[in-house]
Amino acid sequence: MSPPAESAPLSGRQPKAVRNALAVLEEVIAAGPGVTAKEISAALKLPPATTYRLLNLLVAEGYLVRLPDLRGFALGRRAGRLTVPAAARPPAAARAVVERLRQRVRWGVHLASYHSGRLTMIDTDPDHPPTGAAVLARFPHASALGKLLLADQPDWRAAVPELRRFTVHTVTDPARLAREVADVAQRQLARQCGELHPDRGCLAVPIHDVASGALVAGLAVSGPAERVAGPNVELVELLTEHAGQLAPLLA
Template sequence: MTSLDPAPLSGRQPRAVRSALAVLEEVVASGSGVTAKEISAALKLPQATTYRLLNLLVAEEYLVRLPDLRGFALGRRAARLSPAVAPALSTAARTVVDHLRGMVRWGVHLASFSAGQVTLIDPDPDHPPSDGHVLARYPQVTALGKLLLAEQPDWRALVRDLRRFTEFTVTSGAELSAQLDGIAEAGLARQCGELRADRGCLAVPVRGPGTGMLVAGLALCGPAHRVAESNEELIGLMRDHAERLAPLLA
């Protein structure tokens, strides 16, 4: 056996792997907030074994502990097990987006939120957005990504690292947390030059009627100095079109 050969599995390891996968599956089935006690009862596992497996899955970022420490939710690496698939956009929804494009000189993009990722479902062909993999891997530097992070019990579960792209990129966890709190309260995300120094974006949420669940985001992109302005009339247009999109995307 060379130094590069994997160590052989012992007799007990496959069972441990199966148990860990069962715990992960139970969190998916039960939803965010399921407790260790509930998982132990559902899988008929000893509580000590359940806690040990949960601690391992948290350490490997497949799960996260919720802020109140009373339950668990899927982590960043679990989201990668199921690649986000962009839903087909209906003609009616596309018409709403095109209507907004005809009213502004900004780039208009529509994105869905699935499996903890931002997925562009109608990028503006006249104003090509940033590469999709950047949006998915570094949501904290985009307005659409900030909308998604502001909805999370713990944004750290979806952020790979606080990488600096420009001098304006937020790289402090405390500063990002405060920013996301403001976004959640205002229902508006804004980034000015954080991904590209000369560009910025505004984004508003599209929520499912009745449920209030975040299903998509509508973004306007343009020069960073324009994004930094008040833009109340423009934001009003965005909110109006987001409301029209809600029943078409839910």
């Protein structure tokens, strides 16, 4: 008598199929609603037939849905069960500190949380919207806030599923990125100059729990690449000052 289906060992192809299905889900999250099967196939370098088969399976199981015009896909209701609960909105006192910094600089000011080891934007500048939250969370190597998170990891490579290149300035060489992450850890300061968008840059400093010293958040200024991410002592001092004010409020 053959063993029950649930106890049968995995075949050689099954683990790869599972990885591909998860990669498809990740791509839909990163690309956003409306991404097409063709775009997913190209991004993941999967054969079109394999991509369509995985998409149909994920739709049937409720993890994805087809948009009404049938031209693209979005996350389904079951996908919500796979996510970590969003970080809580910062308290009013913390939001007030962030707003004071916005009044002192001409560019965008953003606050991110590292709740559960994941980058989550919790206070973004409405006048200077940042890159999409899903992209920032999935590709931490390409943002200043993401590099703060990598610098806090025992092994930053485990937090980077893919070193995707967004522009010619995106650091995708593992050795170079390792040096940069080590520098961020030493200086407690991260820079990103044209790595997500050619003309945009970002400067970020960490916020640590005052009692445990754990990394809890990051404060960033984004704007023209050379003006923000280049040498800017006054801007670094402003960021550090306000990060210090935020630390006891975000514990």
